[in-house]
Amino acid sequence: MANQPIIIGTVKVTAKDINGNNIAKQFNSVYSLSFDYNKGMISLVDVTGQFYFPLIPMTTLTYTMTPGPSATHTIVMS
DSSP states (O other), X not given: OOOOOSSEEEEEEEEEOTTSOXXXXXXXXXXXXXXXXTTTEEEEEETTEEEEEESTTOSOEEXXXXXXXXXXXXXXXX
């Protein structure tokens, strides 16, 4: 049986691609979200797999969690 997260949340990531375009991605049923400052990466695991986003090219990082029965997590990278 798969583990169910205690807090059901959504993580939205907006990052710039190599051409400078903003790319938005929403993750549902997130199992873990971790910041690795030594490697400069964000690691996110959800039902579809594990994803990595670099911290180094960002000038702004905003992480927001709204508590409640269905918490919302928002990460904005620019």
